Amino acid sequence: SPLIQRSDYQAPAYWIRTADLTFDLDGAKTIVASKLQIERNTDLPVQALRLHGEDLNLLRVLIDGQSVSFRHEDGLLVLDAPEANSFVLEIRNTIAPEKNTQLSGLYASGSGLFTQCEAEGFRRITYFLDRPDVMAVYSVTLRADKKKFPVLLSNGNLVEQGDLDAGRHYAKWSDPFPKPSYLFAVVAADLVAREQWVRTRSGKDHLLQIFVKRGDLEKTEHAMNSLIASIVWDEARFKLPLDLERFMIVAVDDFNMGAMENKGLNLFNTKYVLATPATATDADFDGIESVVAHEYFHNWTGNRITCRDWFQLSLKEGLTVFRDQEFSRDMTGSASARAVCRIGDVRRLREVQFAEDAGPMAHPVRPEAYQAIDNFYTATVYEKGAEVVRMMHTLVGREGFAAGMALYFQRHDGQAVTCDDFAQAMADANPSSHLATSLDVFKRWYAQAGTPRLTARGEFNAEAGSYTLTLRQHSTPGAAPQLLPVSVALFGRDGSAQPLQLAHESGAAGTERVLVMTRAEHRFTFTGLTGEVVPSLLRDFSAPVVLDDGLSDADLLVLLAHDTDAFNRWEASQRLATSRLLAAAASSQPTAVDAAYVQALRSVLRHPDLDPAFKDLALTLPSARFLMEAMEGVDPQALHAAREHLLDQLAEQLHEDWAWAWTAHQVREGYSPVPAQSGRRALANLALAMLVRDARRSGDTVWPGRAYQRCKDATNMTDRLGALTALVYAHAELAEPALQRFHAQFQHDPLVLDKWFMLQAGAPERDGKVFARVRQLLQHPDFTLNNPNRARALLFTWDTNPAAFHRSDAAGYVLWAEKVLEMDSVNPQLASRFARGLDRWRNLAETYRNAAREAISRVAAAPKLSSDAREIIDRALQ
Numbered sequence: 001s002p003l004i005q006r007s008d009y010q011a012p013a014y015w016i017r018t019a020d021l022t023f024d025l026d027g028a029k030t031i032v033a034s035k036l037q038i039e040r041n042t043d044l045p046v047q048a049l050r051l052h053g054e055d056l057n058l059l060r061v062l063i064d065g066q067s068v069s070f071r072h073e074d075g076l077l078v079l080d081a082p083e084a085n086s087f088v089l090e091i092r093n094t095i096a097p098e099k100n101t102q103l104s105g106l107y108a109s110g111s112g113l114f115t116q117c118e119a120e121g122f123r124r125i126t127y128f129l130d131r132p133d134v135m136a137v138y139s140v141t142l143r144a145d146k147k148k149f150p151v152l153l154s155n156g157n158l159v160e161q162g163d164l165d166a167g168r169h170y171a172k173w174s175d176p177f178p179k180p181s182y183l184f185a186v187v188a189a190d191l192v193a194r195e196q197w198v199r200t201r202s203g204k205d206h207l208l209q210i211f212v213k214r215g216d217l218e219k220t221e222h223a224m225n226s227l228i229a230s231i232v233w234d235e236a237r238f239k240l241p242l243d244l245e246r247f248m249i250v251a252v253d254d255f256n257m258g259a260m261e262n263k264g265l266n267l268f269n270t271k272y273v274l275a276t277p278a279t280a281t282d283a284d285f286d287g288i289e290s291v292v293a294h295e296y297f298h299n300w301t302g303n304r305i306t307c308r309d310w311f312q313l314s315l316k317e318g319l320t321v322f323r324d325q326e327f328s329r330d331m332t333g334s335a336s337a338r339a340v341c342r343i344g345d346v347r348r349l350r351e352v353q354f355a356e357d358a359g360p361m362a363h364p365v366r367p368e369a370y371q372a373i374d375n376f377y378t379a380t381v382y383e384k385g386a387e388v389v390r391m392m393h394t395l396v397g398r399e400g401f402a403a404g405m406a407l408y409f410q411r412h413d414g415q416a417v418t419c420d421d422f423a424q425a426m427a428d429a430n431p432s433s434h435l436a437t438s439l440d441v442f443k444r445w446y447a448q449a450g451t452p453r454l455t456a457r458g459e460f461n462a463e464a465g466s467y468t469l470t471l472r473q474h475s476t477p478g479a480a481p482q483l484l485p486v487s488v489a490l491f492g493r494d495g496s497a498q499p500l501q502l503a504h505e506s507g508a509a510g511t512e513r514v515l516v517m518t519r520a521e522h523r524f525t526f527t528g529l530t531g532e533v534v535p536s537l538l539r540d541f542s543a544p545v546v547l548d549d550g551l552s553d554a555d556l557l558v559l560l561a562h563d564t565d566a567f568n569r570w571e572a573s574q575r576l577a578t579s580r581l582l583a584a585a586a587s588s589q590p591t592a593v594d595a596a597y598v599q600a601l602r603s604v605l606r607h608p609d610l611d612p613a614f615k616d617l618a619l620t621l622p623s624a625r626f627l628m629e630a631m632e633g634v635d636p637q638a639l640h641a642a643r644e645h646l647l648d649q650l651a652e653q654l655h656e657d658w659a660w661a662w663t664a665h666q667v668r669e670g671y672s673p674v675p676a677q678s679g680r681r682a683l684a685n686l687a688l689a690m691l692v693r694d695a696r697r698s699g700d701t702v703w704p705g706r707a708y709q710r711c712k713d714a715t716n717m718t719d720r721l722g723a724l725t726a727l728v729y730a731h732a733e734l735a736e737p738a739l740q741r742f743h744a745q746f747q748h749d750p751l752v753l754d755k756w757f758m759l760q761a762g763a764p765e766r767d768g769k770v771f772a773r774v775r776q777l778l779q780h781p782d783f784t785l786n787n788p789n790r791a792r793a794l795l796f797t798w799d800t801n802p803a804a805f806h807r808s809d810a811a812g813y814v815l816w817a818e819k820v821l822e823m824d825s826v827n828p829q830l831a832s833r834f835a836r837g838l839d840r841w842r843n844l845a846e847t848y849r850n851a852a853r854e855a856i857s858r859v860a861a862a863p864k865l866s867s868d869a870r871e872i873i874d875r876a877l878q
């Protein structure tokens with residue numbers, strides 16, 4: 001496929017003002033009749049009408065009621081320019097939803113029919129100008145067998161419904177909001193709905209509906225509560241009310257991503273809708289809250305104002321991720337739980353996005369070129385994009401940000417715009433901010449790929465009582481310095497926060513402030529200090545950079561014990577672990593852990609005031625995925641061995657502390673997924689995992705027995721899965737019977753069965769057992785590549801499990817190549833995501849690197865590869 005360049009953008013030659021669509025729905029053959037009111041874009045020279053279309057069977061084309069000639073060119077349907085500037089185009093075509101295994105366009109899932117149109121799925125339904133800057137008002141008539149498809153839904157409002165002959169029925173939907181085709185949706189299925197009316201501040205009533213399969217209704221309470229909370233939050237924080245009479249969510253089993261924000265008719269992966277305490281973990285409950293919020297927030301940031309072209313994807317995704325992160329933080333209700341949320345977000349950013357930015361798929365937040373747009377729904381566009389918005393928020397403050405959002409809507413409501421338009425509105429609403437005065441420097445965040453490195457060195461001058469901090473940024477080669485907000489505090493060696501008085505300033509000094517870098521190097525001198533200080537930099541992770549602050553272990557121990565910023569306190573724990581793990585991985589001898597570090601962890605674990613959720617995070621070692629990015633020429637087996645060895649030592653040396661933590665953090669109240677409970681469950685489960693791990697050394701049978709018992713009698717999934725994880729990860733003898741029991745108990749619940757697959761594929765490798773298990777599970781009757789959740793549970797979990805995937809005999813890579821090709825023939829979007837498991841192959845030690853190159857080349861040589869997979873594979877080999 002050709003490369004599409006951002007610089008080639010041109011306005012459309014025609015506008016589609018209204019789309020009147022009629023569907024005769026049937027799994028084998030659906031007939032689509034489309035009647036479009038089209039206007040020529042008179043700003044451009046007269047040219048042919050070129051419509052997108054893919055896998056369609058065309059029956060007829062009429063313009064103003066007359067049949068016209070047409071041709072197919074480069075996958076487009078081309079009609080000579082009609083004489084009139086305004087005309088009606090009628091098209092009739094058929095499609096085959098049951099054959100659509102790609103899950104883009106109209107497809108079958110179970111006995112229902114569902115659509116997915118973002119980014120370019122609408123062209124798989126009918127011919128259209130399938131681009132986000134063409135916005136039309138839709139009216140949709142759905143006709144189908146009433147028994148098979150009792151529920152017929154589309155965007156907007158239901159205006160008519162009734163019976164037809166031969167057991168068929170119809171429904172007519174009308175959506176008053178002009179929208180791009182990617183927000184179009186249709187559902188025809190046998191579903192039931194949880195319903196709730198809500199009243200917004202203006203006094204208007206709105207109907208909320210969550211549609212699921214029969215039998216799943218009692219699993220929708222949390223999703224409905226999350227939706228209501230999202231509506232309330234957006235109106236309170238940003239004055240953005242629900243603008244729809246009816247807001248529907250539909251859950252579907254087979255879905256390529258998490259959810260989709262179609263106007264008024266969101267489609268959701270069941271994973272982000274269905275939850276009961278018995279079937280979903282605390283993390284699942286959190287995931288539902290944040291995805292429901294994310295999709296709901298898109299109604300303003302994405303739907304009311306949309307993207308001019310797909311290069312602007314982060315305009316809606318970065319902003320909406322920022323909004324859902326803020327919502328999740330506000331929902332927690334405590335400062336420490338807010339920090340726990342932030343730590344989770346940064347962990348994901350550093351594990352996935354930093355790796356992406358260092359590999360073959362590195363691209364700016366606003367990409368310059370793509371082959372398949374589906375490949376650019378990335379951590380860079382989403383998570384780094386959210387960090388860009390967060391930096392704006394840091395620079396202009398909460399009120400200033402709200403003012404910027406208001407100006408953005410005032411200027412652009414109803415339009416398809418660019419990232420520049422958003423940044424301009426934020427700057428114009430805050431003219432004296434650093435954002436406005438250095439807007440061009442700031443906007444490099446949209447244009448430059450790669451993670452900037454920030455070096456910080458401080459010097460204390462005892463005579464002057466001053467501390468000079470030198471900050472230097474090193475952008476990726478060829479990139480210019482970026483604007484970095486660096487949040488800073490200074491602590492005395494006794495842990496006391498010091499005043500931050502800059503040399504040229506007068507007035508009262510606080511103990512935390514944001515330094516703004518706009519050049520490669522800045523020097524800041526703080527005065528009025530009485531002793532040596534330890535700097536705490538990039539507090540709350542104020543910019544998405546890699547920091548080298550040169551702090552010693554002693555400095556980090558001060559921060560771990562005293563930092564008032566929970567993020568940096570956690571960061572200190574991770575830094576202490578990272579340096580030990582990297583040293584151990586580089587050494588050929590098993591490395592004994594030092595007592596000072598163990599004691600520091602003990603102090604955190606036993607701390608009387610720290611939040612259990614925070615303790616869980618601080619006591620969890622950095623993941624192998626994170627560590628691999630901090631190394632060059634990675635030997636994943638050596639890294640894995642070092643990490644396992646450190647865990648074994650922490651399990652042994654903190655045994656009494658883990659036993660205390662397990663007992664002290666049991667939750668005896670009725671289950672609720674609130675942070676006050678989930679933190680205790682997380683810490684207790686970590687403690688149990690360490691105790692079962694230590695039993696392997698000591699021969700103890702009590703803790704594995706307790707874990708097995710918990711698998712049997714737990715009253716919620718978090719505890720049941722926690723106990724099962726403890727057994728499986730420790731390769732305990734009781735793991736097998738516990739796994740079998742779990743399977744027997746939950747075999748009819750697909751989402752729980754996904755956990756069963758995931759747990760086994762993600763277990764720490766030991767003597768090749770995990771890899772052997774993955775091969776076995778690929779043959780399991782419950783495994784299928786046709787369901788993305790199931791494929792992800794087994795294969796995506798495995799290809800991110802370092803030691804089970806990166807094998808010295810290359811068998812992991814051979815299996816990877818086989819599965820990329822197999823998946824690509826079923827679902828290219830899924831295959832190209834799976835293919836990214838070898839993105840970072842060039843960073844591996846030589847033997848792994850050679851074997852990985854061979855596997856990638858084997859995929860590259862396949863005679864038939866989708867353009868999605870082709871782009872990933874070609875980039876990997878470039």
Ligand code: HT7
Pocket residue numbers: 116118119255256257258259260261294295298317377
């Ligand atoms: N805007 C959506 C992105 C999306 C998607 C969703 C489901 C299936 C395929 C998809 N391609 C792109 C999801 C979101 O960010 O909210």
Ligand code: ZN
Pocket residue numbers: 294298316317320
């Ligand atoms: Zn989104």
